[in-house]
Amino acid sequence: MTDISVFPNSISIPVVQMLTILAVTVSLVLKFVILAPKKSESTTIATKSSLPVTTTILTTRTTTTTVPPKSTTITTTSVTTTTTSTTTITTTTTRQSGKPSEWSKTGNLNHQRRSHAACILPNEKVLVTGGFDHGVLYNGELYDPSTENWTIISSMKHARGEHTASVLTNGKVLVAGGLSGHEFLSSAELYNSSTNTWTTTSSMNIARAEHVTSVLTNGKVLVTGGADANGQWTNSAELYDPSTEIWSNTGSMNSARGAHTLSILTNGTVLVTGGHISIYALNSAELYDPSTETWTTTSNMIFGREKHTASVLRNGKVLITGGFNGISALDDVELYDPSTGIWTVVDSMNTPRFGHTASILPNGKVLVAGGAYHNALDSTELYDPSTDIWTTIGSMNDARIEHTASVLKNGKVLVTGGEYVSVILKSAELYQPLQTN
Numbered sequence: 020m021t022d023i024s025v026f027p028n029s030i031s032i033p034v035v036q037m038l039t040i041l042a043v044t045v046s047l048v049l050k051f052v053i054l055a056p057k058k059s060e061s062t063t064i065a066t067k068s069s070l071p072v073t074t075t076i077l078t079t080r081t082t083t084t085t086v087p088p089k090s091t092t093i094t095t096t097s098v099t100t101t102t103t104s105t106t107t108i109t110t111t112t113t114r115q116s117g118k119p120s121e122w123s124k125t126g127n128l129n130h131q132r133r134s135h136a137a138c139i140l141p142n143e144k145v146l147v148t149g150g151f152d153h154g155v156l157y158n159g160e161l162y163d164p165s166t167e168n169w170t171i172i173s174s175m176k177h178a179r180g181e182h183t184a185s186v187l188t189n190g191k192v193l194v195a196g197g198l199s200g201h202e203f204l205s206s207a208e209l210y211n212s213s214t215n216t217w218t219t220t221s222s223m224n225i226a227r228a229e230h231v232t233s234v235l236t237n238g239k240v241l242v243t244g245g246a247d248a249n250g251q252w253t254n255s256a257e258l259y260d261p262s263t264e265i266w267s268n269t270g271s272m273n274s275a276r277g278a279h280t281l282s283i284l285t286n287g288t289v290l291v292t293g294g295h296i297s298i299y300a301l302n303s304a305e306l307y308d309p310s311t312e313t314w315t316t317t318s319n320m321i322f323g324r325e326k327h328t329a330s331v332l333r334n335g336k337v338l339i340t341g342g343f344n345g346i347s348a349l350d351d352v353e354l355y356d357p358s359t360g361i362w363t364v365v366d367s368m369n370t371p372r373f374g375h376t377a378s379i380l381p382n383g384k385v386l387v388a389g390g391a392y393h394n395a396l397d398s399t400e401l402y403d404p405s406t407d408i409w410t411t412i413g414s415m416n417d418a419r420i421e422h423t424a425s426v427l428k429n430g431k432v433l434v435t436g437g438e439y440v441s442v443i444l445k446s447a448e449l450y451q452p453l454q455t456n
Contacts, residue, residue, distance in 0.1 A: 120413045122399075124448050125167045125433070129160055131445035133438040136184035137423035138192060140212050145425050145433055146172075148194055148210075151180040152443050155199050159210070162435075162447070164427050169447075175217050176208050183232040185240050187261045193220070193240055195259070198228040203248045207259070207266075220264045224257055229277040235309050236287045238262075241269070243291060243307075244276045252277050252296045256307070256314075269312045274303050280329035282337050284357050290317070290337055292355075295325040300345045304355070304362075317360045322351045328377035330385050332404050338365075340387055340402075343373040348392045352402075352409075369411045370398050376424035378432050380452060386432060388450070391420040395439040399450070412453075417446050 128147065135150025140161075148159040155178040160169045175194065182197025182204070192210040196203075203226040209218050223242065230245025240259040247253045254275040257266050272291060279294025279301070289307040293300065302323035305316045320339065327342025327349070337355040341348065348371035354363045368387065375390025385402040389395065397418035400411045415434065422437030422444070432450040436443070 121450050121453055122413055122415050122448050123451070124416055124446065126162070126169050126447065128436060128445040128447055129169055129171050130156060130158060131443040132156055132436045133421040133443050134180040135423060135436055136182055136194065137425050137433075137435060138184045138186050139425055139427070140186065140192070141190045142212065143428050144212070145427070145435075146184070146192060146210065146212070147423070147435055148175060148184055148192075149179045149182055149197065150436065154178075155180055161212075162433065164429060164431070164433075167449075172210075173215050173217060175210075176219055177204060177206050179204055181228040183230065183242070185232050185234050187234065187240070188238045189261060191261070193232075193259060193261070195223060195232060195240075195242060196227045196230055196245065202226075203228050203246060203250070205248075221266055223259075223266050224268060225253065225255055227253065227255075231279055231281040231291075233281045233283055233289065235283065235289070237309060239309075241281070241289060241307065241309075243272060243281055244279055244294065246277050251275075252294075258312075269307075270314050272307075272314050273305050273316050274301060276301055276303075278325040280327060280339070282329045282331050284331065284337070285335045286357065288357070290329070290355065290357070292320060292329055292337075292339060293324045293327055293342065295345070298345060299323070300325045300343060317355075318362060320355075320362050321353055321364055322349060324349055324351075324373075326373040328375060328387070330377045330379050332379070332385075333383045334404065336404075338377070338385060338402065338404075340377055340385075341368060341372045341375060341390065347371065348373045348390075366402075366407050366409055368402075368409050369400050370396065372396055372398075374420040376422065376434070378424045378426050380426065380432070381430045382452065384452075386424075386450060388415060388424055388432075388434060389419045389422055389437065394418070395420045395437070416448050417444055419444055 131152050132150035135147055137145055137147045139145055145162040149156050157174040157178040159172045161172055162169050178199050179197030183195050185193045187193055195207040205222040205226040207220050207222055209220050226248040227245035230242055232240055232242045234240055243256045244253055252275040254272040256269050256272055258269045259266050275296050276294030280292050282290045284290055287309060292304045300323040302320040304320055305314050307314050323344055324342030328340050330338045332338055335357060339353050350368040350371040352365050352367055354365050371392050372390035376388050378386045380386055388399045395418040397414040400409050402409050418439045419437030423435050425433045427433055435447045
């Protein structure tokens, strides 16, 4: 038997090595066997699919990851996307869609023109005559609402712009006066749509441009004011009788004026408002009685204005909008009550403007379009007589001043021509009220 105490060094070295090996072994067992996660346990893992996703307006996201399912089901709607897979994402997105526009382009005119005249014929076509491009126009054209196309018609006897066109009770169109180059015209002519011909009729007693005409309830045509052959503003008024084709003087207005408005009231009386004389915008108003052919003054408007609009509402009151006061464009609006002869200021337009158009829609609201503030405008707005409120609506495709607007039988409004920053337009567009309007 051997005494191990005789060999202490030979015994101690193997013991240390054995203890070291045992410690490493225990550590590995604890790490990889005892403390290792079981396959049945769940782990939440951040993957690329759970990174933030940019959406247009609003994104709400919930992410849950389960290992290891393989199946994928995707359900998609227009605004919500739900995905169930290894990563489940729920996204709700609200997008701001473009606002539907009330305005749409229609066929272009064959000729660019401004300061022209437009009227609706008995056959529902729209006749546009004369105006200016870079000269003075003889030609006219017809718009067919059913095809949205324009057709050139026979030319007038005289080239003219800043003239008037009136549809007579016999269906013919009376075109009178205007400016041709530097010449103020007294000539008048008739258009027959059934034969597409122009014939000369008797001339007015004086030449005039920037005058205003209207067909009275008795079928005669009243022409008022404007600039005469000398370029001076006149107070003269004349009547045209379609049965005799003769012009006759019918008294004189109390004030000379041009670029004014003329409205036929429900009782047949004619209201004339504003306009300018020399460099001044007028606030005066007067009434013409066709039965006596006399002029009388009525109360003055609150604001002097020219190149404004006047619209007879369903309730018989007259809405006056915008205009130019000699210094700046106006957003001021006022109502005339024929029963009292009193003017009342009402809600202002959202945009000051002059040289615009105002159209009474089938629903009784008033559409104001274009005109100018500092430059030509494409903006439009609606006036609701029942609430006395103006609402800005969609803009036209082209900004324009000195254009025309015609309310078609289908309720749409046809806007033609005009000018924008020295560019004379041949474009035309249609307004169709949205259901919300």
